[in-house]
Each structure stands twice: as C-alpha cells, then as structure tokens.
Amino acid sequence: MSTPDVPALCQAGMAILALFMPLAIAWGIVRWSMRRPGRRIQGQTD
16 A cells, blocks of 8 residues: 555645744743732733
C-alpha cells in the first residue's frame, strides 16, 4: 500500500495545526485572563 495521499495529508494536517495553534493559544489566553479574579482588560471601575 503505497498511497501518495499520505504525505499530502500529513502536510495538510501540519498546515491546519499551524493555522489553528495560534487561535487555540489566543483562545486559551483569553479564557485564562477572563477566569482570573482581578482582570484588567475591562478596566478597574470598582
């Protein structure tokens, strides 16, 4: 079984990872910063 789709599929997976990894990291940072009790993003009004 020597299918030439395996390297292309691997490259596609790597490209998807490279595209979605910054999004996942940014989402994690946003969730983590919103989970903190003293969040400074919305401004300390109280």
